Amino acid sequence: xxxxxxxxxxxxxxxxxxxxxxxxxxxxxxxxxxxxxxxxxxxxxxxxxxxxxxxxxxxxxxxxxxxxxxxxxxxxxxxxxxxxxxxxxxxxxxxxxxxxxxxxxxxxxxxxxxxxxxxxxxxxxxxxxxxxxxxxxxxxxxxxxxxxxxxxxxxxxxxxxxxxxxxxxxxxxxxxxxxxxxxxxxxxxxxxxxxxxxxxxxxxxxxxxxxxxxxxxxxxxxxxxxxxxxxxxxxxxxxxxxxxxxxxxxxxxxxxxxxxxxxxxxxxxxxxxxxxxxxxxxxxxxxxxxxxxxxxxxxxxxxxxxxxxxxxxxxxxxxxxxxxxxxxxxx
Amino acid sequence: xxxxxxxxxxxxxxxxxxxxxxxxxxxxxxxxxxxxxxxxxxxxxxxxxxxxxxxxxxxxxxxxxxxxxxxxxxxxxxxxxxxxxxxxxxxxxxxxxxxxxxxxxxxxxxxxxxxxxxxxxxxxxxxxxxxxxxxxxxxxxxxxxxxxxxxxxxxxxxxxxxxxxxxxxxxxxxxxxxxxxxxxxxxxxxxxxxxxxxxxxxxxxxxxxxxxxxxxxxxxxxxxxxxxxxxxxxxxxxxxxxxxxxxxxxxxxxxxxxxxxxxxxxxxxxxxxxxxxxxxxxxxxxxxxxxxxxxxxxxxxxxxxxxxxxxxxxxxxxxxxxxxxx
Numbered sequence: 001x002x003x004x005x006x007x008x009x010x011x012x013x014x015x016x017x018x019x020x021x022x023x024x025x026x027x028x029x030x031x032x033x034x035x036x037x038x039x040x041x042x043x044x045x046x047x048x049x050x051x052x053x054x055x056x057x058x059x060x061x062x063x064x065x066x067x068x069x070x071x072x073x074x075x076x077x078x079x080x081x082x083x084x085x086x087x088x089x090x091x092x093x094x095x096x097x098x099x100x101x102x103x104x105x106x107x108x109x110x111x112x113x114x115x116x117x118x119x120x121x122x123x124x125x126x127x128x129x130x131x132x133x134x135x136x137x138x139x140x141x142x143x144x145x146x147x148x149x150x151x152x153x154x155x156x157x158x159x160x161x162x163x164x165x166x167x168x169x170x171x172x173x174x175x176x177x178x179x180x181x182x183x184x185x186x187x188x189x190x191x192x193x194x195x196x197x198x199x200x201x202x203x204x205x206x207x208x209x210x211x212x213x214x215x216x217x218x219x220x221x222x223x224x225x226x227x228x229x230x231x232x233x234x235x236x237x238x239x240x241x242x243x244x245x246x247x248x249x250x251x252x253x254x255x256x257x258x259x260x261x262x263x264x265x266x267x268x269x270x271x272x273x274x275x276x277x278x279x280x281x282x283x284x285x286x287x288x289x290x291x292x293x294x295x296x297x298x299x300x301x302x303x304x305x306x307x308x309x310x311x312x313x314x315x316x317x318x319x320x321x322x323x324x325x326x327x328x329x330x331x
Numbered sequence: 332x333x334x335x336x337x338x339x340x341x342x343x344x345x346x347x348x349x350x351x352x353x354x355x356x357x358x359x360x361x362x363x364x365x366x367x368x369x370x371x372x373x374x375x376x377x378x379x380x381x382x383x384x385x386x387x388x389x390x391x392x393x394x395x396x397x398x399x400x401x402x403x404x405x406x407x408x409x410x411x412x413x414x415x416x417x418x419x420x421x422x423x424x425x426x427x428x429x430x431x432x433x434x435x436x437x438x439x440x441x442x443x444x445x446x447x448x449x450x451x452x453x454x455x456x457x458x459x460x461x462x463x464x465x466x467x468x469x470x471x472x473x474x475x476x477x478x479x480x481x482x483x484x485x486x487x488x489x490x491x492x493x494x495x496x497x498x499x500x501x502x503x504x505x506x507x508x509x510x511x512x513x514x515x516x517x518x519x520x521x522x523x524x525x526x527x528x529x530x531x532x533x534x535x536x537x538x539x540x541x542x543x544x545x546x547x548x549x550x551x552x553x554x555x556x557x558x559x560x561x562x563x564x565x566x567x568x569x570x571x572x573x574x575x576x577x578x579x580x581x582x583x584x585x586x587x588x589x590x591x592x593x594x595x596x597x598x599x600x601x602x603x604x605x606x607x608x609x610x611x612x613x614x615x616x617x618x619x620x621x622x623x624x625x626x627x628x629x630x631x632x633x634x635x636x637x638x639x640x641x642x643x644x645x646x647x648x649x650x651x652x653x654x655x656x657x
Contacts, residue, residue: 042521143611157612187384187548189609192592196608214522217551217594221601240598258526260555262578262593263600267555269533272526276491 003030003071004208005054005093005176010068012046012053015061019281023049025232026067028307031176036202036209038223038240040216040255042277046232047212051178055093056085072176091121094169098181100161104153110137110164111149117171136167140197159190163197170201176208183218195222216259220244225313228252231278231288234307238314249316250295287319295325338510338542339373339396344405346388346395350617364616365391367566368405370643373510378536378543380557380574382550382589384613388566389546390434393512396544397429398422409510427457430503434515436495440487446473446498447483453505472501476531493524500531507539514546529556550593554578559649562586565624566616568643572650582652584629585609623655631656 007029014021024046031037039047052058054070056077070077072093077085089095097103105113114136115129124132130149137145140163153161162182169177179198183191195218202209213219219226219240226243228236228251236249247253254273275292278284287293290300299319307315347362366388373379383389395402398414407414412425430453433439440449451469454460460468470480476497487495496516503511513532517525533556535541547553553560554574561571562585570583581587588607595601609628614620620627626636635655643653 042523159612187613188550188592189384189588190612192606192608196606215594216522216596217601220596220598221594221604244596244598255522256596258523259596260529260551261595261597262551262554262590263595264555270526270530270555272530273523274527276493277521277523 004033006030006071007054008069010050010053011066012049012058012063013066014063021280022283023232023280024053027234029227031208031210034206034208036211036223038219038226039212039229040219040226041229042214045229047229048180051210055089090117091172092174093176094174096165096169096179096182099185100165104161106153109150109152114168114171117168121172136171140167158186159193162186162194178210180212233288233317236316242314248310248322249318250293251289294327295320336375337372338375340408342370342406343368344395345403346391346400347403361617364566364619366395369568371561371571373542373544376540376542377558378545378556380545380553380560381563382547382553382560383563386613387563389563390514393514393544393546397431397512427506428508429510430508431512431514432499432503432516435519436492436499439499440495442487445484445486449498450501450505457506472504476501492520493527496520496528510542512544550589565613565619567624570652576650582657583654584631585625
């Protein structure tokens with residue numbers, strides 16, 4: 001089966017006065033129809049930049065997509081002209097951003113903002129669009145939607161704003177939704193509400209989702225496959241169960257053992273990953289994780305490993321086999 | 332409970348922020364009831380975790396205990412001294428024993444001061460050390476928190492978030508306090524750095540016998556570090572007990588919902604879990620609901636919940652709950 005979105009060798013750099021930032025370094029990923037792909041990583045690892053690049057939303061300058069192919073419905077999104085990609089954005093691929101307050105326009109009513117999408121892409125009349133907006137807001141669980149559509153974003157609470165964003169993303173029945181940390185700004189109980197709605201709608205409408213987050217917990221209950229990113233590279237990609245149950249990359253392993261679990265029975269000391277994530281301006285030629293890795297060998301400092309297959313649909317970018325390798329103390 | 336090892340006792344603490352209208356004549360039209368009558372205690376050497384959603388009054392509680400905000404009513408008894416009744420020099424002396432670590436390591440360090448001055452300031456202000464002695468102590472403190480003592484002449488912008496938080500910890504430790512309020516100490520940090528700071532806080536507690544009040548919104552973090560946990564909702568405590576007991580045997584509907592909402596990084600566990608999804612948002616603390624303030628979102632609400640405020644009572648040893656159902 002052909003994937004819905006197929007990204008190949010995507011490289012994005014930012015040319016800043018301080019030097020070139022190697023934000024995304026040749027990543028490959030794909031999303032199948034109706035599938036949820038999770039992308040996890042720490043801040044600055046290139047999660048957001050890689051998906052913004054696929055939509056060509058990188059501010060240029062300073063940013064530049066150096067290479068890459070983004071195949072969507074048989075077309076390379078990197079090669080089509082601006083008007084054509086505008087017709088895809090919001091209609092076939094929709095985005096939900098992290099902070100609902102800054103991504104909604106404060107001087108337009110909710111109705112105006114959502115119906116704009118419908119008028120533009122679906123060529124609906126204002127009246128028809130309004131009815132559709134009410135229907136959408138109802139679907140995402142905003143009470144008394146008909147009365148609330150003429151509200152401004154500041155009259156909505158954080159959770160409601162994020163729901164309005166979801167409604168906007170769903171407006172044109174997109175095939176793919178890119179959700180960039182959609183629940184990070186929300187409280188846990190509201191986060192549970194939002195995840196619940198997205199899950200329900202995903203199962204109902206069969207939309208594919210790319211979910212970006214730094215929270216390993218959210219992905220566990222949501223994604224079919226997971227990509228782990230570090231310093232602009234995908235370091236591990238596998239099914240959700242394998243990433244959590246059978247992680248092969250030292251970084252994934254480190255990340256998992258550094259978060260406390262709510263259901264832990266015996267309190268044990270967290271094993272933290274020593275050191276800091278690398279500066280993306282002077283990126284080492286070697287494996288970017290080598291300075292912090294407790295399994296490293298000499299080879300790690302010489303050559304950057306490429307993704308290799310270690311199991312069915314399971315790839316890692318690492319020289320060593322974690323089962324046989326010896327663990328060392330990192331200074 | 333009333334053994335002698337209670338370090339801090341908070342009794343019916345209230346902090347209201349007045350709402351006024353008018354430009355010339357300020358009329359008092361209402362209050363934001365940030366903290367509305369809470370009581371708890373912290374034993375020597377333990378960590379009490381205070382959890383709740385944003386805006387529930389966690390931070391205000393921490394600040395009111397340290398007298399950084401003057402409480403509207405109530406008593407804070409620290410080492411036998413009622414902090415709400417003393418002021419001036421006497422209070423200043425008490426401040427040496429209690430410190431705070433702030434949430435945002437980017438905002439809580441003065442960008443124009445060198446690390447040495449930031450960490451040394453408490454020593455200087457309280458006349459503990461001067462000159463060479465002060466410098467020596469600062470170097471010692473930096474080493475304790477895992478920073479290079481040579482960083483003494485650097486400025487905050489030269490450090491990463493995790494390192495800055497270490498500077499904040501060093502500053503809090505400067506005066507050898509017995510009690511530290513940690514106000515969301517790790518929530519601004521990256522996942523891999525969070526564990527470093529959590530481990531540091533635990534090590535320091537073992538080494539110096541510190542007592543912590545850990546304020547956080549992340550229940551899994553709180554559960555990991557704390558001996559006991561108090562859950563706050565809309566300015567009031569709804570439940571407090573030992574951290575194991577709270578997880579195994581939560582009594583209050585809000586605690587149950589909160590526990591079920593925290594995602595667990597394990598797909599097999601996640602598949603089997605049932606979520607309690609709370610309806611709606613937290614009501615405004617300006618005009619909290621009558622009766623039990625959780626009645627707008629509670630799934631087990633009864634008639635009595637709309638009329639009478641539930642009493643915060645001890646249901647079993649060291650397990651307090653404020654709910655009519657219990």
